[in-house]
Amino acid sequence: MAHQNPTQLETALCMLINVFEKYAKQEGKKDTLTKKEAKTLLEKELPGMKSLYDGDKLLESLDSDGDNEIDFKEFSVFVICLLCCAHNNFFLNEIK
């Protein structure tokens, strides 16, 4: 990604990394999300989904290695789930 004009795909990837880094650096290790940081990320970045999930249960299921922190790989799995949900809604709205 060293060239001058980032493409839409490259920009989106950088934004996702920035979101993770922004919350991960708030406390504890700077490359993982503590439960508190992950909760803040969910609240600030997905305000419209607040009523749709149980924050604690969601964080527990994301923390696949059970170390009480969400690393970037675990965050990526969450992004995929969000992406597929968003795409399904997007596509369903398109063909309605």
Place this chain on the structure above:
Amino acid sequence: MAHQNPTQLETALCMLINVFEKYAKQEGKKDTLTKKEAKTLLEKELPGMKSLYDGDKLLESLDSDGDNEIDFKEFSVFVICLLCCAHNNFFLNEIK
């Protein structure tokens, strides 16, 4: 995502969906990428990575159900791989 000011995470997700839709609608089914569409996506969206992969082999490995098309789920798996690679580079550059 119905509220007025999309967050950074929401914007990134929409951009990823837009990238997929942009190339998927060029020929054949509008909700999958043909090999030709996928190749164009790779060339246009990841110009800096051209020398790093064999396009045909990459597409073959992404097409996990072997139907000669890349659906959104298969594209999402690719996005995760890109995301983890990009994050590793980003983080390694940060701590250098």
